[in-house]
Amino acid sequence: MKIKADxxxxxxxxxxxxxxxxxxxxxxDDGTVVVLDAEPAADLVTxxxxxxxxxxxxxxxxxx
Amino acid sequence: xxxxxxxxATYPLTRERAFDPPDELARRRAEAPVQxxxxxxxxxxxxxxxxxxxxxxxxxNRFSSRPExxxxxxxxxxxxxxxxxxxxxxxxMDPPAHTRYRRLLTGQFxxxxxxxxxxRIHEITLSRLDAMEREGAPADLVESFALPIPSLVxxxxxxxxxxxxxxxxxxSAVLLNLDSSIEDIRAAVQDLYLYLHGLVTTKAKDPADDIxxxxxxxxxxxxxxxxGVGLLLLIAGHETTANMLGLGTFALLTNPEQLALVRDxxxxxxxxxxxxxxxxxxxxxxxxRTALEDVEVGGALIRAGESVTLSLGAANRDPGRFEDxxxxxxTRPAHxxxxxxxxxxxxxxxxxxxxxxxxxxxxxxxxxxxxxxAVPARExxxxxxxxxxxxxxxPVLW
Numbered sequence: 001m002k003i004k005a006d007x008x009x010x011x012x013x014x015x016x017x018x019x020x021x022x023x024x025x026x027x028x029d030d031g032t033v034v035v036l037d038a039e040p041a042a043d044l045v046t047x048x049x050x051x052x053x054x055x056x057x058x059x060x061x062x063x064x
Numbered sequence: 065x066x067x068x069x070x071x072x073a074t075y076p077l078t079r080e081r082a083f084d085p086p087d088e089l090a091r092r093r094a095e096a097p098v099q100x101x102x103x104x105x106x107x108x109x110x111x112x113x114x115x116x117x118x119x120x121x122x123x124x125n126r127f128s129s130r131p132e133x134x135x136x137x138x139x140x141x142x143x144x145x146x147x148x149x150x151x152x153x154x155x156x157m158d159p160p161a162h163t164r165y166r167r168l169l170t171g172q173f174x175x176x177x178x179x180x181x182x183x184r185i186h187e188i189t190l191s192r193l194d195a196m197e198r199e200g201a202p203a204d205l206v207e208s209f210a211l212p213i214p215s216l217v218x219x220x221x222x223x224x225x226x227x228x229x230x231x232x233x234x235x236s237a238v239l240l241n242l243d244s245s246i247e248d249i250r251a252a253v254q255d256l257y258l259y260l261h262g263l264v265t266t267k268a269k270d271p272a273d274d275i276x277x278x279x280x281x282x283x284x285x286x287x288x289x290x291x292g293v294g295l296l297l298l299i300a301g302h303e304t305t306a307n308m309l310g311l312g313t314f315a316l317l318t319n320p321e322q323l324a325l326v327r328d329x330x331x332x333x334x335x336x337x338x339x340x341x342x343x344x345x346x347x348x349x350x351x352x353r354t355a356l357e358d359v360e361v362g363g364a365l366i367r368a369g370e371s372v373t374l375s376l377g378a379a380n381r382d383p384g385r386f387e388d389x390x391x392x393x394x395t396r397p398a399h400x401x402x403x404x405x406x407x408x409x410x411x412x413x414x415x416x417x418x419x420x421x422x423x424x425x426x427x428x429x430x431x432x433x434x435x436x437x438a439v440p441a442r443e444x445x446x447x448x449x450x451x452x453x454x455x456x457x458x459p460v461l462w
Contacts (some may be wrong), residue, residue: 011170012171013410014173017174026176030168
């Protein structure tokens with residue numbers, strides 16, 4: 001699993017950080033997504049998928 | 065309380081029961097999640113009541129938020145499309161104009177920044193509870209608790225003097241009242257805008273540690289734009305959470321088992337807030353968008369130029385997404401609700417609203433374990449005529 005984040009699409013709603021703070025953060029500057037761990041452990045797959053699903057702008061995706 | 069005045073709008077606004085969306089919306093959702101609706105100006109547009117369809121529209125930038133394209137189910141709001149847009153009022157803009165404003169603000173509303181406000185929100189909450197105890201029962205929970213907490217927080221964050229609350233609360237009530245005339249709305253917008261613009265001018269000379277001062281110092285926006293941004297954030301920042309706190313407490317008081325979970329189990333609070341957001345869906349009507357090109361949604365072909373009005377309340381109870389959605393169950397997985405919207409306009413202040421509610425509900429219920437309604441539930445006045453639903457007053461005893 002590899003997480004891809006498109007900061008151009010991100011609207012800084014913070015849903016990813018709320019869902020999985022171990023993996024996602026927000027830039028201090030403009031609040032856009034910062035991926036802390038692009039290839040998280042397999043046991044986080046459900047939570048990662050939830051973060052992707054909850055993202056309002058479609059900025060997050062996962063490659064298998 | 066039911067509405068006495070007949071409405072020209074075909075969009076149903078009267079809620080038969082305090083916490084449920086109008087029954088007609090559920091009936092329509094069962095018929096077809098996307099269906100034709102006649103708008104107040106005669107426009108042949110659409111009503112969307114399904115969860116998947118609402119989410120798809122909110123995420124799709126082929127649907128515009130620009131007021132000049134918009135038809136409204138509410139007669140007065142239909143005329144408002146011909147008014148010039150207040151500068152900086154980015155909730156009514158599309159990309160790339162919208163992106164520019166949002167980017168300047170998102171850094172101020174991150175999860176981390178909002179968490180840093182927790183101690184101050186605790187302090188404000190406790191001081192309101194102390195005041196309630198001092199003044200004694202009965203009290204109107206809206207006036208003594210639900211409204212002051214988010215008002216104080218947003219005022220401090222923006223840098224708006226809380227002493228001026230009578231003025232901005234009065235203007236924002238006019239703006240949200242669906243029965244307000246176009247003249248009254250225009251006057252309230254103007255009044256509030258001039259007030260905020262004046263504040264911005266002051267902050268240019270005498271900056272403080274607040275969002276409006278930060279925007280002035282940033283130098284990317286004009287004073288006119290910052291005034292409009294301030295107007296949007298001030299209204300959005302207090303009316304919404306205030307109504308969630310008032311209506312949410314009312315809902316918990318009529319569901320004692322759910323109330324006990326929120327009061328007694330700190331681990332239950334986070335999800336309880338999401339469930340209250342889903343169940344209550346206080347955005348009473350809309351949002352409305354207009355198709356910029358032909359788009360197919362839920363089997364319907366929405367043509368360019370046609371408006372679509374969503375019911376977030378109906379979508380949040382769609383049985384295709386939330387099982388037994390008409391029940392309040394603070395233990396259900398409630399994430400994914402649309403109460404903060406979805407897509408690029410999803411609520412900027414949602415992480416602030418969550419923290420305010422996570423602190424305020426349990427603090428209130430623990431301070432007053434015997435909190436109860438001071439009047440029969442059917443006598444609680446409901447905000448059926450307001451764009452943000454809730455209770456006008458909530459008389460309580462403890």
